[in-house]
Amino acid sequence: MIIRSGDPVSGQALRIGTRKSAMALAQTGDVARLLRASAPDLAVDIVKFETRGDQDQTSKLLRHGGKGGAFVAEIREAMRAGALEAAMHSLKDVPGNEETPGLVLAAMLPRDAANDSLVLRAGLSLETFRAARGKGFMIGTNAVRRAAYLHRLFPEATVIHFRGAADTRIAKLDRGDKQRLPDGGMVGPADALVMARSGLERIGMTARIAHDFSVDEMLPAVGQGIVAVECVETDWATRARLAKIDNVQSRLSAEAEREVLWVLNGHCNSPIAGHAVLAGNEMTLRASVLDETGRFIEVTRHGPANRPRELGRAVGMELLEKGAAEIIARTRPDEH
Numbered sequence: 001m002i003i004r005s006g007d008p009v010s011g012q013a014l015r016i017g018t019r020k021s022a023m024a025l026a027q028t029g030d031v032a033r034l035l036r037a038s039a040p041d042l043a044v045d046i047v048k049f050e051t052r053g054d055q056d057q058t059s060k061l062l063r064h065g066g067k068g069g070a071f072v073a074e075i076r077e078a079m080r081a082g083a084l085e086a087a088m089h090s091l092k093d094v095p096g097n098e099e100t101p102g103l104v105l106a107a108m109l110p111r112d113a114a115n116d117s118l119v120l121r122a123g124l125s126l127e128t129f130r131a132a133r134g135k136g137f138m139i140g141t142n143a144v145r146r147a148a149y150l151h152r153l154f155p156e157a158t159v160i161h162f163r164g165a166a167d168t169r170i171a172k173l174d175r176g177d178k179q180r181l182p183d184g185g186m187v188g189p190a191d192a193l194v195m196a197r198s199g200l201e202r203i204g205m206t207a208r209i210a211h212d213f214s215v216d217e218m219l220p221a222v223g224q225g226i227v228a229v230e231c232v233e234t235d236w237a238t239r240a241r242l243a244k245i246d247n248v249q250s251r252l253s254a255e256a257e258r259e260v261l262w263v264l265n266g267h268c269n270s271p272i273a274g275h276a277v278l279a280g281n282e283m284t285l286r287a288s289v290l291d292e293t294g295r296f297i298e299v300t301r302h303g304p305a306n307r308p309r310e311l312g313r314a315v316g317m318e319l320l321e322k323g324a325a326e327i328i329a330r331t332r333p334d335e336h
């Protein structure tokens with residue numbers, strides 16, 4: 001079968017579902033631009049969803065499969081029901097320990113910056129923060145991975161629960177808002193936040209970055225910086241369109257990193273980090289499992305770039321041999 005762009009027979013547009021945060025819309029805009037460039041006649045419709053993940057700001061979310069899972073689930077339902085051809089996801093938010101029968105991540109965009117960045121409250125200087133080595137400062141995040149790395153990097157700082165979309169999080173930081181904890185208590189205000197550089201780039205807020213953590217200082221979440229597009233496995237026309245914008249390096253890195261999650265049975269809010277780097281025919285995969293009490297296991301292995309799953313499996317198994325399962329079990333969301 002020949003797939004023609006803008007398919008004049010059906011005249012159908014490709015409908016992509018997305019959350020409606022500023023970051024998600026920027027990402028979906030990137031997907032649409034690449035699709036149109038690869039098939040100039042293709043009509044791309046962006047369908048905005050307010051997911052349960054955006055509405056539910058309570059701790060229930062963590063108990064029910066985690067934040068990431070909630071963001072993803074509703075858009076998938078719409079796609080399975082035929083209301084969409086494709087769904088845009090931040091790969092980082094796509095659970096790595098679940099089967100998704102009938103769906104496939106058919107495109108991954110070129111990876112943006114994978115590292116995390118430090119954002120300071122307006123008026124607070126990096127010099128002041130550095131001189132205190134974090135002492136007396138409150139740093140906000142709701143990712144257990146970032147919290148554990150912050151305890152390693154700034155043992156004298158206090159890490160506090162801080163949530164919301166990227167742009168509203170920074171607004172709350174600058175206003176000095178207190179945060180409601182899952183148990184109903186209040187904490188804060190925060191002096192600093194840790195956020196993905198890629199997200200800040202997408203919402204045009206890189207001017208607020210006080211410091212970029214290197215990926216070695218703070219190993220990123222699996223898939224961080226990669227935008228993925230999912231579709232129905234047997235929707236061959238959509239798969240052909242998405243295949244045109246698929247980036248091989250992102251896909252190979254994602255396969256290696258996500259295999260670690262699969263081996264560790266990591267959930268959305270696991271203290272698991274993983275990052276693959278490609279150099280010629282070789283891939284280097286580093287992954288870690290850590291907690292806020294200072295337990296830290298890190299594994300680095302090299303392998304052929306065209307066998308990413310094997311490398312991910314080897315790294316995951318070595319983490320398990322070194323005791324990763326016990327650390328992960330202690331941070332299960334349903335135990336929060």
Ligand SMILES: NCc1[nH]cc(CCC(=O)O)c1CC(=O)O
Binds near residue numbers: 091194199223224
């Ligand atoms: N959980 C929200 C989320 N999902 C993906 C990103 C960053 C963008 C990316 O990884 O591509 C973010 C924001 C953040 O972590 O600061």
